[in-house]
Amino acid sequence: MTLHMQREMEKLKKSILGLGAIVEETVQKAVLAVENRDIGLAQAVISGDDQIDDLEVDFEEDCLKVLALHQPVANDLRFIISALKINNDLERIGDLATNVAERALALTEFEAIPAPFEFSAMADKVEEMLKKSLDALVNNDLRLAAQVCRMDDEVDGHHKNTYSLVKEEIRKHPERLDCLMHYLSISRHLERIADLATNLAEDVIYMIEGDIVRHTSLTR
Numbered sequence: 081m082t083l084h085m086q087r088e089m090e091k092l093k094k095s096i097l098g099l100g101a102i103v104e105e106t107v108q109k110a111v112l113a114v115e116n117r118d119i120g121l122a123q124a125v126i127s128g129d130d131q132i133d134d135l136e137v138d139f140e141e142d143c144l145k146v147l148a149l150h151q152p153v154a155n156d157l158r159f160i161i162s163a164l165k166i167n168n169d170l171e172r173i174g175d176l177a178t179n180v181a182e183r184a185l186a187l188t189e190f191e192a193i194p195a196p197f198e199f200s201a202m203a204d205k206v207e208e209m210l211k212k213s214l215d216a217l218v219n220n221d222l223r224l225a226a227q228v229c230r231m232d233d234e235v236d237g238h239h240k241n242t243y244s245l246v247k248e249e250i251r252k253h254p255e256r257l258d259c260l261m262h263y264l265s266i267s268r269h270l271e272r273i274a275d276l277a278t279n280l281a282e283d284v285i286y287m288i289e290g291d292i293v294r295h296t297s298l299t300r
Contacts, residue, residue: 085150089159092142096163096170099135100214103170103177106132107210107273110177111203113184114266117192125181132174139167162287166217169276169283173210176269176276183262183269190259196249197267202238205231206270209277216284228281229293235274242267 106125113122143160146152152160209231216225246264250257285293 082150085146085152085156088142088146088150089152089156092139092146092160092163095135095139095142096166097214097218099132099139099167099170100217102128102132102135103174104207104210104214106174106177107180107207110180110184111207113181114187114195114203115200117184117188119185119188122181122184126178126185129174129178132171136167136171140164143167158290159287162283165283166280169280173273173276176273179269180266183266186262187259190256190262193256193259196260196263197242197245198238199263199266202235202242202267202270205235205238206274206277209235209274210280213277213280213284216281217287220284220288222285222288225281225284225288229278232274232278235271239267239271 106128109121110125112118113125143164147160209228212224212231213228215221216228242264246260249260253260282293285291
């Protein structure tokens with residue numbers, strides 16, 4: 081590897097890790113906006129999505145330049161392929177965090193009621209999955225990436241229970257229908273963030289070992 085290419089690869093690694101840190105913080109803020117009915121925080125998450133979109137585009141362009149100019153092979157090529165997918169997943173997680181923030185704003189228009197499901201427990205699990213998937217990326221940690229894949233079932237379980245709990249609450253309090261539907265949307269967005277954190281972990285495994293683990297027992 082030439083010195084120039086080595087510098088370009090280091091630059092790519094720093095960029096994707098920087099984007100990951102911003103997205104992780106964005107998810108945390110969106111969750112806090114729901115928990116605290118914080119209008120300012122929700123608006124900050126929504127307005128910050130443009131920055132994530134810009135960084136995603138910049139990173140993709142940088143990757144394409146490295147591919148065109150240096151034609152990397154083996155580990156370097158695998159890193160760029162994985163990083164492009166991770167970049168896309170992070171941008172989509174940012175979009176979902178924005179969706180959660182929008183629902184947080186909508187909830188402030190209603191009288192405060194307890195979440196009809198274990199919101200904090202589900203959010204904590206999703207944040208843990210995202211943090212561990214990014215830590216696996218930073219440290220090239222296969223064990224941690226595999227752990228994230230296995231955690232996805234827990235979040236799926238939370239979301240499945242949410243449907244039943246929301247239906248039950250609607251039967252008891254039909255006047256709360258609109259408010260409860262916002263909570264159901266939040267649960268669905270969190271479940272999707274967990275799916276994307278799992279994708280990210282699978283991409284880390286591919287980056288390290290070259291194994292495609294989607295649709296394998298590792299994720300079950």
